[in-house]
Amino acid sequence: MALSQRYVTGWQEWHDNRIKDLNRPYGWLSVVSQDWLTEAEPFTSEFVPGQWLLRDEDIYYYPDEERTAHGDLLTVDGKEARTPIHIPHGYNSNSGTGSSVPLFYKDLEVETITRVNAQGEKIHAVRVRDPREAARKGFADIETFPLSEEWIVPATFLAAEIRSHDVPTVEDGIYETNFAIGSIGLRLNGRRFDLGVFGHRAGSLDTGYFSNSVYVHIGDLTNGRETYGGGRLIELDPERLDEITELDFNRAVSFPCSLSTFVACPVTPAGNRLPFRVTAGEYVPPVSFERVATYKG
Known part of the structure; x- marks a missing residue:
């Protein structure tokens, strides 16, 4: 038929x-970084000022004082992060995954994600999305x-x-x-x-x-x-x-x-895993990138 x-x-x-x-401007084409946090070791993103700290499976953000004084800062759930702040785990309607509240630095969207490693331990990362990257890779x-x-x-x-x-x-x-x-x-x-x-x-x-x-x-x-x-x-x-x-x-x-x-x-x-060709559905998307390891654990 x-x-x-x-x-x-x-x-x-x-x-x-x-x-x-x-x-979409903040879809999967927009992701520019994914950095895994180490317990009690401050991390600074190349895209966002300030530091991120993982402590007892909770994530905290510490703004850069000098940048903050000039109004160059992260917003958490629409509010300026001028002092250290806890980033709640969960999900939000902007990215679908990551932090339970929207995080933005200028037009960059930031999220924290939680996964598991081979030992069954929770691992956490900071991921950044840039709408300009989505526009560059768009098809x-x-x-x-x-x-x-x-x-x-x-x-x-x-x-x-x-x-x-x-x-x-x-x-x-x-x-x-x-x-x-x-x-x-x-x-x-x-x-x-x-x-x-x-x-x-x-x-x-x-x-x-x-x-x-x-x-x-x-x-x-x-x-x-x-x-x-x-x-x-x-x-x-x-x-x-x-x-x-x-x-x-x-x-x-x-x-x-x-x-x-x-x-x-x-x-x-x-x-x-089907032992034959399924000649239906999508071919591989027309996006070129090099797959590199982001997790060193």
Whole structure:
């Protein structure tokens, strides 16, 4: 059965919105640094005056007195940081991740992030976003495989007990906490697959920001060639998982770590690696950068 015009129009609208979102001034294209903090060792960013200090898993910011006297300072939740201030962990509606309140230095957005290392210890970093970097790296489109009805595959969702676990990322030593919430059962190339479904909950109603991202992380033989090496994801509606009847590989997209070295995404789960080419969804985004290690722990 050929794809309907309604499907093609809907897919194109979804794709255009994704390109627009990726080009946001403070989106993933804007990240210019990610510096990990060491307990009790003050850190000064090359982009923001003042110092950051990690103490007993809490982060504090100490403004530069001379720069502050000239009005050159960080704002925390809209207020000028003229004296040392505690930076609360959490999430906010500006960046989606990081500090629970907005942090800005001039037009740079600053956030603190929390992850886990290989020893299961919490690690914390300061990340800076620059809208000028987003403008420099911006692109008009991401090439995709031709739309095909063959990659809209009948599927069912099987819920499981939600389990939190720390998964390795594309950067050695950094782990991210994810939630395994179930699996998607389907048949491809004559074989049965049960693909893990994962979730990431961010924020809280208390901070005025909350999101619940649910997705399938797939790997296939196009990875590292036509598509991003770390696999791709297909997002699902967290409110309608029980209603799933198909999985649309035409909506497979690259992870944020395909756009910047200053973000570490989870590696593809072993059970979600498909032993053939998935010729649907996005090619690797047209962004050139060198992936370098940011964590030395």
